[in-house]
Amino acid sequence: MREAVKKFNWPPPGSPVKGVxxxxxxxxxxxCLFCCSASPRAAGAWRPWREICADLARARSRGAWLASFSGGEAALHPDIFRILRSAAKLGFSFIxxxxxxxxxxxxxxAAGAAAAGANEIKISLHARDAATHDRTVGVRGAFSKALRxxxxxxxxxxxxxxxxxxxxLNYRQLPAFTKFMAEDLRLTGFCFMFSFYEGRMLGGGKKLRVSYSAALPYLRKALKYMEKEGIRPETKMLSNFTPCLAPEYSNLMSDWGAGEQEKDSPVLQARPGEAAAVARHSSRKKKTQACAACVYRxxxxxxxxxxxxxxxxxxxxxxxxxxxxxxLRPFYP
Ligand code: SF4
Structure with missing residues (x-):
């Protein structure tokens, strides 16, 4: 991570993330069986380059230094290289x-994306074996392509x-996956996202549902491994978890609350009035009866x-x- 910070001129570790x-x-x-979209489309519905550039310029004027592109599959956008070049031209250091x-x-x-200005590629990898990953993403050969x-x-x-x-399908693999990433692939940046129960998870993804209680022992084992090996998380690496589930790791959780977290919100609003990613998460969530007695209520x-x-x-x-x-403390809190 430190090498990348130096090489790409990212803000020093410890800087709050300002990104869009x-x-x-x-x-x-x-x-993907867990996709939050009920019916992802094979093509189309791309936002125009000009519109994306306007959002980038707005975020940049508000101090964002990280531009992150997602979809659907962002790499399929017909103007993706042009978009990356625009982000670089606007002065985003982390693309x-x-x-x-x-x-x-x-x-x-890949070379085209690098030449256009991308400097971090965050790849979906949902297992350390081909059968589980391919089944999860619904594409035969996807695991070997992800490794390539x-x-x-x-x-x-x-x-x-x-x-x-x-x-x-994969929660028991969390410790082995973490080891695989660090020891076989020599990668230390990863995020564990607990799937939201919407979109395809509500239909064909029913068989993918797992409780937090079942998954947490494996998650703890994975995080303990990181601790033991001195692997520092790069950013908040736990998505869709709540502090009460694992308070000792709540500093690694993103998208769980406003107020305290808002001060260093990881995602700026793309447009005035448009819900930021954090707010999108909040709209899917509901307080439980226990929340009324919680320090984070x-x-x-x-x-x-x-x-x-x-x-x-x-x-x-x-x-x-x-x-x-x-x-564990992330490089970028
Ligand atoms: S407010 Fe509710 S969901 Fe949030 S940490 Fe407390 S008990 Fe858990």
């Missing part, structure tokens, strides 16, 4: 594409990290409503005090 996440469109070439990696398996495409994408991007000197969506958004409908409220116990010590 732009959804460039809905087209996608995968069929990230969130991708399923399928396009980056093509070395020429990692190889291509690493060879180009890009920073590479991974997103792992926690589901029933004023700032926590609560729990994914869809999750509560599947598993109920019993796992969420109010916190009497805020945690004061954290075993």
């Amino acid at each position: 996440e732009l959804l460039v469109g809905e087209g996608c070439n995968a069929r 990230q594409i969130i991708t399923n990696g399928l396009r980056f398996a093509d070395g020429e495409f 994408a990692i190889e291509n991007c690493s060879a180009l000197g890009l920073k590479v990290s991974a997103n792992f969506a926690v589901t029933k 004023k700032i926590c958004y609560g729990v994914d409503d869809g999750y509560l409908r599947s598993f109920g409220e019993s796992e969420f116990k109010p916190l009497a005090v805020k945690p004061s010590a954290f075993p």
Whole structure:
């Protein structure tokens, strides 16, 4: 991480993240079982380059230094290189594409993205074996393509990290996956995202549902491994978790509350009046009965409503005090 900070002139570790996440469109070439979109489209519905540039310029004028592009599959946007060049021209130092990696398996495409200004590629990798990953994303051969994408991007000197969506198919792999990332792929940047119970998760993804209680022992084991090996998280790496589930790791959780978190909100609003990613998360969440007695009751958004409908409220116990010590601290808090 320190090498990337120096190489790409990112703000020093410890700087609060000021970034904008732009959804460039809905087209996608995968069929992830956990996708929050009920029917991702194979093509189309791309936001025009001009509109994206206007959002980038607005965020930049408000001090954003990180531009993150997601979709659908951002790499499929017909003007993706032009968009990356515009972000670089506007002065964003940290330019990230969130991708399923399928396009980056093509070395020429990866080189084009690097030349256009991308410096971090965040690739979805949901298992350490091909069968589980391919099944999760609904594309045969996706795992080997994701590994090739990692190889291509690493060879180009890009920073590479991974997103792992926690589901029933893979939650037991969390410790082994973390080890695989660090020891086999030599990558130390990853995010564990607990899937929201919406979109495809409500239909064919039903078999993917897992409770927090089942997943937490494996998550703790993975984080303990990081602690033992001195692997420092790069950013807040836990998405869609609540502090009461694992208070000692609440400093690694994104998108759980306003107020205290708002001061260093990881995502700026793309447009005036438009909900930021953090706010989008808040709209899916609901307070439980326990929340009324919790120390975070004023700032926590609560729990994914869809999750509560599947598993109920019993796992969420109010916190009497805020945690004061954290075993892992991210480079960018
Ligand atoms: S407010 Fe509710 S969901 Fe949030 S940490 Fe407290 S008990 Fe958990």
